[in-house]
Amino acid sequence: MSIGNSPEDERPFEDGRSSDGHEEEARPSVGRALQQARIAAGLTVDDVSSATRVRIAIVHAIEADDFTPCGGDVYARGHIRTLAKAVHTDPAPLLARYDDDHGGRPAPTPAAPLFEAERIRPERRGPNWTAAMVAAIVAVVGFVGFTAFKGGDSDNDAASQVTQGATPSAGKPAAPKPSNTTATPKSDPSDSAIAAAPQDKVTVQVSAVDGRSWISAKDHNGRMLFDGLLKKGESKTFQDSSKVNLILGDAGVIQLYVNGKKIEDDFQPGAVERLTYTKGDPEVG
Template sequence: MVEPSIGQILGRARLAAELTVEEVSAQTRVRVPIIHAVEDDDFSRCGGDFYARGHIRAIARAVDTDGDVLVARYDDAHGGSPAAARPVPIFEAERIRSERRRPNWTGAMVAAIVVVVAVIGFNLTSGKSRAPLAQAAVVPSATASPSAVASKPPAVPTASAVAAAPAGRVTLKISAESADTWLLVKDSTGKTVYQDNLAKGGSQTFTDPKELKIVLGNGGAAHVWVNGKDLGKAGTDGQVVNATYTPGDPQAG
């Protein structure tokens, strides 16, 4: 008897779970045409082996089947799994990118802090309670004052939003500078707060009281700021990076 293929197993599991392709797409954020292709054992639309493995795991999780077994079968059929990428721990951040002289951001950072202090003072005097930040909520980017950037536009996205984040929390900003990269972010409760491709030129900012864990599909494309500190590139081109960040100085862990 011929053993069912990866796509057949996923398709049968989806039907057994009484889920449509659209419902699986909504759960996994994998596009409908890609799910159809995977169920037909056509992995060419996944964008490479790394993304194919991620799609298989995500779809398997949604239809309640063993994704690790299916990924192992995929690796057997496609030349084996890649060598495990070495995680980039926080305490090695200094080795990733040595400190170098950068433009003076003091003016923009002070302006952002003054605005935050003014808003807090207004809320206190008017009797309005300030709504607490949700765990791992996305922090909107702040815009530097025209006087701070008129002389020379910054080469990278402003870090003022990170610098003005509340103390006692971990604040993480990731920008895809040179290419697209797949990004997964989990908060301190283990909840996935972001899982998608981050397009070149795009950025995301996250905050949590205790901890943020990330997985990057292309470390060389991602520029990272943690708790107001510029850590530079997360890794090398094509490197899969796993990292955990906590409040305080990222160099101190």
């Protein structure tokens, strides 16, 4: 039987005193307030975990005011907001209390700072003199070829035409240069394109349909495929031979397509989700 299946066992002390007989603070801690609201709503820890997709161990830790398993202030605030909604209480005072206890609200997260240590920074290199020499040789050869092709003109005329540009004669107007007026618009992959995903690979499309969210994607070897902020209306498609691991900073604004099929999971706004998909999905890994 899972811990927390009996809300009656977790009732707060009736006289406002703790187990050692001392009076508790008039203002309960964040974890204590969430626990009291859950018990008042008649819910167990299992009920809350099932409704929010937050693991039972994390729910227990938060109710004990241990936010270490959350993985940081951003995730902790998201879990507090999610749990508060699940137990029918206002998350704003709890978030304010958390900020007071943990040094204030965290600064806005830039595009991709959470996995800075995993990034491979490019080495600073000096000028590529080999490429410069090759370019100079190509230019000389081209000039010699041009002068040979224009055998009827003098060397000076050829050099003048190369450096200053040939002027068309009055009797023969220069032909207009063809212009490519039709530009191929860049569009996001359609549902039919997603449906044509190869069977021997796992293909995951992440779209920010209701707002912006930070996302991280890795392949089966743990190599970073993407780590950044996905703005509203933007999409990213990831592909690997066997597995794609995702972290969604705000899963409530995200729509997922896995191997050509739409994922219908009801992600909560502000919830942080860690997901893994394979070639046999869609189903949460």
